[in-house]
Amino acid sequence: MRPVAIYSDLMGPDNVFAAIALPHLDAAFNLARWLTGSRADAEDVVQEAMVRALTYFPTYRGGSGRAWILQIVRNTAYGALKARRGERGAGHTGVDAAADIESIPDLADDPEKALILSDDLERMDALIASLPLELRETLVLRELEELSYREIAQITAAPIGTVMSRLWRARRMLTQAAAEGARR
Amino acid sequence: MSAGDCGKLLLLQAEIDGELDAAEAAALAEHRAGCPVCKRNEALLLAARQALRGATYHRAGPELLRAVATRIGAGGAAPQRRRTAVPWQGLIGFGAGAALAAAIVLTLLPFGRPQLVAALVDDHVRALQPGHLLDVVSTNQHTVKPWFDGRLDFAPPVKDLASSGFPLLGGRLDYVHGRSVAVLVYSRGKHLIELFVWPAKGTAGQPARSARDGYNIVHWTADGMSLSAVSDLEPAGLDQFAREWRQTP
Numbered sequence A: 001m002r003p004v005a006i007y008s009d010l011m012g013p014d015n016v017f018a019a020i021a022l023p024h025l026d027a028a029f030n031l032a033r034w035l036t037g038s039r040a041d042a043e044d045v046v047q048e049a050m051v052r053a054l055t056y057f058p059t060y061r062g063g064s065g066r067a068w069i070l071q072i073v074r075n076t077a078y079g080a081l082k083a084r085r086g087e088r089g090a091g092h093t094g095v096d097a098a099a100d101i102e103s104i105p106d107l108a109d110d111p112e113k114a115l116i117l118s119d120d121l122e123r124m125d126a127l128i129a130s131l132p133l134e135l136r137e138t139l140v141l142r143e144l145e146e147l148s149y150r151e152i153a154q155i156t157a158a159p160i161g162t163v164m165s166r167l168w169r170a171r172r173m174l175t176q177a178a179a180e181g182a183r184r
Numbered sequence B: 001m002s003a004g005d006c007g008k009l010l011l012l013q014a015e016i017d018g019e020l021d022a023a024e025a026a027a028l029a030e031h032r033a034g035c036p037v038c039k040r041n042e043a044l045l046l047a048a049r050q051a052l053r054g055a056t057y058h059r060a061g062p063e064l065l066r067a068v069a070t071r072i073g074a075g076g077a078a079p080q081r082r083r084t085a086v087p088w089q090g091l092i093g094f095g096a097g098a099a100l101a102a103a104i105v106l107t108l109l110p111f112g113r114p115q116l117v118a119a120l121v122d123d124h125v126r127a128l129q130p131g132h133l134l135d136v137v138s139t140n141q142h143t144v145k146p147w148f149d150g151r152l153d154f155a156p157p158v159k160d161l162a163s164s165g166f167p168l169l170g171g172r173l174d175y176v177h178g179r180s181v182a183v184l185v186y187s188r189g190k191h192l193i194e195l196f197v198w199p200a201k202g203t204a205g206q207p208a209r210s211a212r213d214g215y216n217i218v219h220w221t222a223d224g225m226s227l228s229a230v231s232d233l234e235p236a237g238l239d240q241f242a243r244e245w246r247q248t249p
Ligand SMILES: [Zn+2]
Pocket: B006, B007, B008, B031, B032, B035, B036, B037, B038, B039
């Protein structure tokens, strides 16, 4: 992550909120971009989230500044998605209801096929983007932000067990899709 | 319990994600040793991780930083720039810098001298300041390469390594030890890699690695150029970057 000190040229000497929030701007944007699927929407979401965070700042009790900011970004993004999609709502794709973590993709004997995907960055991005929202956000927070299960649970307001099973589903779906693509 | 899960699936995943403590890991290791299901699931998890290395990390642009800073009352001013340059809008005041650089008789310290390593790392860290990273923003080597023409007294090689998992973000001009150098910026996940390029004095040399302040550096010379890759990427990843660079025509 970018060190806090380098933002000193943007902040007054005593803007504590900026010192906590601005170092996480990339993380905020990355999450918002992956949730909304658009740069412009992500920029709107991040701006709104940062203003909200400033409002909530008096209630911030320390701990991971990044998880706190990302939690607000995530909620703001869900609000934006809901507004965009109308009644259908943004979340709750029902992905957790299908309790089938035991089912295994048939590529399990040949996972190397998935590696072909790492040579095709655009397709990798498209596959992640096609994941259900809950799986996508969990995967992005783990693989791109390298956050702990506990932090992901906080940000996504889910129990750690749910985080773990979502991660597995997301990885399984990606590897399976990758193998199917490679087979074609 | 189905054929796909021996009951330890999520524990195994947690182990691969570095979430288990030593006691939990030891208990799992005992089970894993004789479990073909775990072996298969491990292969799948590792394949997924490998495939995900190439996923794009979307970075906030300088406009967003400025907009957010303004809205949260953090000064509200545009960030101070090291040069009076505005990325991708032309380099105001660039001419003066180039003339100065050209007028200097340039002597670079040989690599390995701590001063140069320190200078490269300092520059890398300084470049991470908002708006300082890129003078030319493009993932296309055919845009970045001509951009350097006329701005430097040499033509730096520019390669696109996106297919190897190191997409090009753009480039900038910089000054290291009093000489103007080309800096190519690549990404790997959320890590940035900066490749400093300047004319070499010696002959071709194999990559040598050093480290400073948590940053890794790989330096080599080829085709009359000195190249130094600086990043907070782990050493193996940076070695791979150097290897891909050298193998790409
Ligand atoms: Zn097992």
